[in-house]
Amino acid sequence: AQSVAQPEDQVNVAEGNPLTVKCTYSVSGNPYLFWYVQYPNRGLQFLLKYITGDNLVKGSYGFEAEFNKSQTSFHLKKPSALVSDSALYFCAVRDIGGGSYIPTFGRGTSLIVHP
Amino acid sequence: DAGVTQSPTHLIKTRGQHVTLRCSPISGHKSVSWYQQVLGQGPQFIFQYYEKEERGRGNFPDRFSARQFPNYSSELNVNALLLGDSALYLCASSTETGVADTQYFGPGTRLTVL
Numbered sequence: 001a002q003s004v005a006q007p008e009d010q011v012n013v014a015e016g017n018p019l020t021v022k023c024t025y026s027v028s029g030n031p032y033l034f035w036y037v038q039y040p041n042r043g044l045q046f047l048l049k050y051i052t053g054d055n056l057v058k059g060s061y062g063f064e065a066e067f068n069k070s071q072t073s074f075h076l077k078k079p080s081a082l083v084s085d086s087a088l089y090f091c092a093v094r095d096i097g098g099g100s101y102i103p104t105f106g107r108g109t110s111l112i113v114h115p
Numbered sequence: 116d117a118g119v120t121q122s123p124t125h126l127i128k129t130r131g132q133h134v135t136l137r138c139s140p141i142s143g144h145k146s147v148s149w150y151q152q153v154l155g156q157g158p159q160f161i162f163q164y165y166e167k168e169e170r171g172r173g174n175f176p177d178r179f180s181a182r183q184f185p186n187y188s189s190e191l192n193v194n195a196l197l198l199g200d201s202a203l204y205l206c207a208s209s210t211e212t213g214v215a216d217t218q219y220f221g222p223g224t225r226l227t228v229l
Contacts (some may be wrong), residue, residue, distance in 0.1 A: 092157075
Protein backbone atom coordinates (compact mmCIF):
# COMPACT_ATOMS: atom_id res chain seq x y z
CA ALA A 1 0.00 0.00 0.00
CA GLN A 2 1.16 3.50 -0.73
CA SER A 3 1.36 6.24 1.87
CA VAL A 4 2.53 9.81 2.28
CA ALA A 5 3.70 11.59 5.40
CA GLN A 6 4.00 15.31 5.92
CA PRO A 7 5.72 15.41 9.29
CA GLU A 8 5.12 19.09 10.01
CA ASP A 9 1.63 20.43 10.59
CA GLN A 10 2.93 23.98 10.30
CA VAL A 11 6.03 25.68 8.95
CA ASN A 12 6.88 29.27 9.83
CA VAL A 13 9.36 31.30 7.80
CA ALA A 14 10.22 34.96 7.43
CA GLU A 15 9.61 36.66 4.10
CA GLY A 16 12.70 36.52 1.92
CA ASN A 17 14.08 33.43 3.63
CA PRO A 18 14.22 30.01 1.96
CA LEU A 19 11.42 27.60 2.76
CA THR A 20 11.16 23.83 2.86
CA VAL A 21 8.00 21.75 3.27
CA LYS A 22 8.77 18.12 3.91
CA CYS A 23 7.21 15.01 2.39
CA THR A 24 8.16 11.36 2.67
CA TYR A 25 6.48 8.49 0.91
CA SER A 26 6.16 4.73 0.86
CA VAL A 27 5.35 2.75 -2.28
CA SER A 28 5.85 -0.76 -3.59
CA GLY A 29 6.97 0.33 -7.06
CA ASN A 30 8.13 3.51 -8.71
CA PRO A 31 6.62 6.64 -7.18
CA TYR A 32 4.89 9.43 -9.03
CA LEU A 33 4.88 12.46 -6.74
CA PHE A 34 2.86 15.66 -6.78
CA TRP A 35 2.64 18.90 -4.82
CA TYR A 36 -0.52 20.97 -4.58
CA VAL A 37 -1.32 24.22 -2.79
CA GLN A 38 -4.68 25.16 -1.30
CA TYR A 39 -5.70 28.68 -0.37
CA PRO A 40 -8.56 29.24 2.11
CA ASN A 41 -11.93 28.11 0.82
CA ARG A 42 -10.43 27.12 -2.51
CA GLY A 43 -9.64 23.91 -4.36
CA LEU A 44 -6.16 22.52 -4.84
CA GLN A 45 -3.79 24.10 -7.35
CA PHE A 46 -1.13 21.98 -9.03
CA LEU A 47 2.45 23.09 -8.36
CA LEU A 48 4.71 20.39 -9.76
CA LYS A 49 5.23 16.67 -10.22
CA TYR A 50 8.03 14.12 -10.41
CA ILE A 51 7.66 11.32 -12.93
CA THR A 52 11.19 10.37 -13.93
CA GLY A 53 14.46 12.01 -14.86
CA ASP A 54 16.09 14.88 -13.02
CA ASN A 55 15.72 14.71 -9.27
CA LEU A 56 15.15 18.47 -9.08
CA VAL A 57 11.75 19.44 -10.42
CA LYS A 58 10.80 23.04 -11.10
CA GLY A 59 7.20 24.14 -10.87
CA SER A 60 4.87 27.09 -10.65
CA TYR A 61 5.40 30.31 -8.67
CA GLY A 62 9.13 29.67 -8.17
CA PHE A 63 8.67 26.41 -6.28
CA GLU A 64 10.85 23.38 -6.81
CA ALA A 65 11.06 19.95 -5.26
CA GLU A 66 13.88 17.48 -4.81
CA PHE A 67 13.26 13.77 -5.25
CA ASN A 68 15.50 11.60 -3.08
CA LYS A 69 14.99 7.90 -3.69
CA SER A 70 17.28 6.68 -0.92
CA GLN A 71 15.49 8.81 1.67
CA THR A 72 12.07 8.32 0.03
CA SER A 73 11.49 12.05 0.21
CA PHE A 74 10.12 14.75 -2.03
CA HIS A 75 10.59 18.04 -0.20
CA LEU A 76 9.12 21.25 -1.59
CA LYS A 77 11.43 24.26 -1.64
CA LYS A 78 11.54 27.90 -2.59
CA PRO A 79 14.66 30.11 -2.38
CA SER A 80 12.84 33.23 -1.18
CA ALA A 81 9.44 33.06 0.51
CA LEU A 82 6.66 35.58 -0.08
CA VAL A 83 3.83 36.44 2.30
CA SER A 84 1.47 35.38 -0.49
CA ASP A 85 2.92 31.85 -0.30
CA SER A 86 1.08 31.38 2.99
CA ALA A 87 -1.32 28.50 2.34
CA LEU A 88 -1.87 24.78 2.89
CA TYR A 89 0.45 22.48 0.95
CA PHE A 90 -0.31 18.86 0.08
CA CYS A 91 2.01 16.15 -1.14
CA ALA A 92 0.52 13.23 -3.07
CA VAL A 93 1.85 9.93 -4.41
CA ARG A 94 0.77 7.43 -7.02
CA ASP A 95 2.35 4.01 -7.29
CA ILE A 96 2.13 2.21 -10.60
CA GLY A 97 3.77 -0.83 -9.04
CA GLY A 98 0.83 -1.32 -6.75
CA GLY A 99 -1.53 -1.40 -9.70
CA SER A 100 -3.46 1.58 -8.46
CA TYR A 101 -3.49 4.95 -10.09
CA ILE A 102 -5.39 6.40 -7.18
CA PRO A 103 -3.41 9.19 -5.54
CA THR A 104 -2.85 9.27 -1.81
CA PHE A 105 -2.56 12.70 -0.23
CA GLY A 106 -0.74 13.72 2.90
CA ARG A 107 -2.51 15.54 5.73
CA GLY A 108 -1.15 18.87 4.58
CA THR A 109 1.32 21.41 5.95
CA SER A 110 0.29 24.95 6.76
CA LEU A 111 2.94 27.38 5.58
CA ILE A 112 2.97 30.76 7.28
CA VAL A 113 5.27 33.42 5.88
CA HIS A 114 5.78 36.35 8.23
CA PRO A 115 6.41 39.87 6.85
CA ASP B 116 -9.84 28.72 -20.69
CA ALA B 117 -12.31 27.88 -17.94
CA GLY B 118 -11.09 25.63 -15.20
CA VAL B 119 -13.02 22.92 -13.42
CA THR B 120 -16.37 24.22 -12.22
CA GLN B 121 -18.50 22.82 -9.43
CA SER B 122 -22.00 23.55 -8.21
CA PRO B 123 -23.36 24.45 -5.81
CA THR B 124 -20.68 26.29 -3.85
CA HIS B 125 -22.28 25.63 -0.50
CA LEU B 126 -25.03 23.28 0.60
CA ILE B 127 -26.76 22.65 3.90
CA LYS B 128 -28.68 19.42 4.40
CA THR B 129 -30.12 17.48 7.30
CA ARG B 130 -29.38 13.92 8.29
CA GLY B 131 -31.07 11.33 6.11
CA GLN B 132 -31.43 13.59 3.10
CA HIS B 133 -29.94 13.07 -0.32
CA VAL B 134 -27.55 15.41 -2.14
CA THR B 135 -26.31 15.77 -5.71
CA LEU B 136 -23.10 17.62 -6.50
CA ARG B 137 -22.13 18.60 -10.03
CA CYS B 138 -18.83 19.05 -11.83
CA SER B 139 -17.80 20.26 -15.27
CA PRO B 140 -14.25 19.36 -16.31
CA ILE B 141 -11.77 21.44 -18.22
CA SER B 142 -12.55 21.40 -21.93
CA GLY B 143 -10.81 18.42 -23.54
CA HIS B 144 -10.49 16.48 -20.29
CA LYS B 145 -12.20 13.11 -20.34
CA SER B 146 -11.58 11.97 -16.78
CA VAL B 147 -13.26 13.23 -13.64
CA SER B 148 -12.40 12.25 -10.09
CA TRP B 149 -14.20 13.03 -6.83
CA TYR B 150 -12.56 13.60 -3.46
CA GLN B 151 -13.80 14.26 0.06
CA GLN B 152 -11.76 16.64 2.18
CA VAL B 153 -12.62 16.73 5.85
CA LEU B 154 -11.35 19.72 7.81
CA GLY B 155 -7.73 19.24 8.76
CA GLN B 156 -7.16 16.32 6.40
CA GLY B 157 -5.94 15.77 2.88
CA PRO B 158 -8.37 14.84 0.10
CA GLN B 159 -9.65 11.27 0.17
CA PHE B 160 -10.37 9.62 -3.18
CA ILE B 161 -13.99 8.61 -3.79
CA PHE B 162 -14.40 7.84 -7.51
CA GLN B 163 -12.75 8.22 -10.89
CA TYR B 164 -14.61 8.14 -14.19
CA TYR B 165 -13.28 8.06 -17.72
CA GLU B 166 -15.41 8.02 -20.83
CA LYS B 167 -18.49 7.38 -18.66
CA GLU B 168 -16.96 4.27 -17.12
CA GLU B 169 -15.96 3.92 -13.48
CA ARG B 170 -12.18 3.44 -13.34
CA GLY B 171 -11.60 3.58 -9.61
CA ARG B 172 -13.46 3.56 -6.32
CA GLY B 173 -12.19 4.54 -2.92
CA ASN B 174 -13.16 3.14 0.46
CA PHE B 175 -16.55 4.80 0.77
CA PRO B 176 -19.94 3.21 1.53
CA ASP B 177 -22.52 2.42 -1.12
CA ARG B 178 -24.40 5.56 -0.12
CA PHE B 179 -21.93 7.32 -2.40
CA SER B 180 -22.44 6.98 -6.14
CA ALA B 181 -21.45 8.90 -9.22
CA ARG B 182 -21.85 9.01 -12.94
CA GLN B 183 -20.32 10.74 -15.93
CA PHE B 184 -22.29 12.11 -18.83
CA PRO B 185 -21.48 12.12 -22.58
CA ASN B 186 -20.19 15.70 -22.29
CA TYR B 187 -17.79 14.45 -19.57
CA SER B 188 -19.51 16.36 -16.78
CA SER B 189 -20.19 14.38 -13.64
CA GLU B 190 -22.49 14.07 -10.65
CA LEU B 191 -21.74 12.77 -7.18
CA ASN B 192 -24.73 11.52 -5.24
CA VAL B 193 -24.82 10.83 -1.53
CA ASN B 194 -27.85 9.15 0.05
CA ALA B 195 -28.93 8.97 3.68
CA LEU B 196 -26.62 11.76 4.76
CA LEU B 197 -24.74 11.46 8.03
CA LEU B 198 -23.19 14.20 10.12
CA GLY B 199 -19.81 12.76 9.17
CA ASP B 200 -20.45 13.50 5.50
CA SER B 201 -19.89 17.19 6.21
CA ALA B 202 -16.84 18.10 4.16
CA LEU B 203 -15.49 19.91 1.14
CA TYR B 204 -16.15 17.80 -1.95
CA LEU B 205 -13.61 18.33 -4.67
CA CYS B 206 -13.83 17.42 -8.31
CA ALA B 207 -10.69 17.05 -10.41
CA SER B 208 -10.31 16.54 -14.13
CA SER B 209 -7.49 15.18 -16.26
CA THR B 210 -6.97 14.30 -19.88
CA GLU B 211 -6.51 10.61 -19.23
CA THR B 212 -6.29 8.27 -16.25
CA GLY B 213 -2.59 7.50 -16.41
CA VAL B 214 -0.46 7.45 -13.33
CA ALA B 215 1.47 10.52 -14.45
CA ASP B 216 -1.53 12.57 -15.46
CA THR B 217 -1.98 15.82 -13.59
CA GLN B 218 -5.37 16.36 -12.00
CA TYR B 219 -6.77 19.88 -11.94
CA PHE B 220 -9.14 20.65 -9.12
CA GLY B 221 -12.28 22.71 -8.94
CA PRO B 222 -13.09 25.07 -6.05
CA GLY B 223 -15.18 22.46 -4.29
CA THR B 224 -18.65 22.21 -2.78
CA ARG B 225 -18.89 22.76 0.96
CA LEU B 226 -21.50 20.36 2.33
CA THR B 227 -22.80 20.82 5.85
CA VAL B 228 -25.03 18.14 7.32
CA LEU B 229 -27.05 19.18 10.36
